[in-house]
Amino acid sequence: MNSIDIFSLQIDAVCLLVDLIIIVYLVKCKEQNLALYVTVLVMAMLVVVFDIGARFSVDNRCSSFYSNNMLCDKINTFFIVFAFGKYIFYFALVYSAAMLAFFKGSSSIAKRYLLVLGSIPFLLTVYLVISSVFDGRVLILTYNGVLIKGPYFFVVVSIIGLYSIIGVFYSLSILDSQKEKLAEITYYRWEYVIFYVAIALPFLMATVGCLFDYPIVSPVFVITFTYLMTIHQHLRLSLDELTSINNLNELRRYLDNLMQGPEKARRQTFMIFIDINRFKEINDSYGHNSGDVVLIQFSRLLKNIALSFNCFVCRYAGDEFIMIKKVANEEKASSICRYIEYSLSQLKELSLAPYDLSVSTGFTRFDRRFKSTQEFIDAADKLMYETKRYAHKDYTSIFPEHRTSEIGKRIFKYGEKKKN
Secondary structure, eight states: HHHHHHHHHHHHHHHHHHHHHHHHHHHHTOOTTTTHHHHHHHHHHHHHHHHHHHHHHHHHSOOSSSSSSHHHHHHHHHHHHHHHHHHHHHHHHHHHHHHHHHSOOOOOHHHHHHHHHHHHHHHHHHHHHHHHHHOSSSEETTTTTTTEEEEEHHHHHHHHHHHHHHHHHHHHHHHHTTHHHHHHHSSSSSHHHHHHHHHHHHHHHHHHHHHHOTTTHHHHHHHHHHHHHHHHHHHHHHHHHOOSSSHHHHHHHHHHHTTOOHHHHTTTTTEEEEEEEHHHHHOOOOOOOHHHHHHEEEEEEEHHHHHHHHHHEEEEEETTEEOOOOOOOOHHHHHHHHHHHHHHHHHHHHOOOOOOOEEEEEEOOOOOOOSHHHHHHHHHHHHHHHHHHHHOOOOOSSOHHHHHHHHHHHHHHHHHHHHO
């Protein structure tokens, strides 16, 4: 066994281990479409197993492939099984990955009929590969036990290319429909590029790997699934499950990074604490489902305002939210509070909800008084409750009413556009 084969076996072993770890992770998370995900990963593992078997058997087979020695016959039979099985599971991997992307959005009856039609090329490929053991249509087994390409080999490559195109198309369609969630984990344009490349790369490499007889698709699938698993774990740890905005964990991480920055930057940072008024009455009178709708809609509104003002926003607890604005002053923080109140009143008029929606807000500057992130949060929280107790603060002396309304309308329209 040469150094290239040894290196390939090491890669195969790593792929097997990572695939197994990802399967355990998906089972523990009770991920949707779990069966499809596991099917793809199992196919990837079988490709690796049969590739390992083929490499070991090809080194131990007899010099003359057709031999009367019983031991030679068994070893050579193992080589045939592993070599042809590797191709079959390679095709099955690409097919199952394409079907995963195809069914990820929905599994309607029409899609089930399309699945039947889409399975015909796959079944044809499996038949051609298996029959090649006897007639050499796809792979020809020479006298010395070497596999070479048969006359139908490029037909099989074309079918792999077809499933790769289907997989790329539906994967990118899913990403396009999830732009809002992508915005939570991508801050720069190059991150979008990496995300799209990571999704499309396994399908693009599938045809290349088949054409040059190298199972590169297995390592690429491992890289892609590891990347997606990392992002999934990040979303579970940093995003609020109901509202899909940042949660308390992400707030603490953000503030810890802020405390490590220079004093000047901290003194120009303001925290705005936001609380929905009489939210318990909405839950008690109209049910918790209505309360959840209020939280989701209000979170979308805050997310759009935060995007317009380049702020960090998170759900602190229950009906309490926090927004952080860097490089600001009291006038800027006051104006953001006014925007939130005005935009919520506009949302109330358009939603035709049977209950009143209003908020209490308070803000404070991050300065030397605060020795920890929790002290900073507690100060903003206290100011917000003072605002709630003594009625709304009047910000019109700081920021003219007509200007507040004008910008508030613009922000609200922007939020509607984003939502649509």
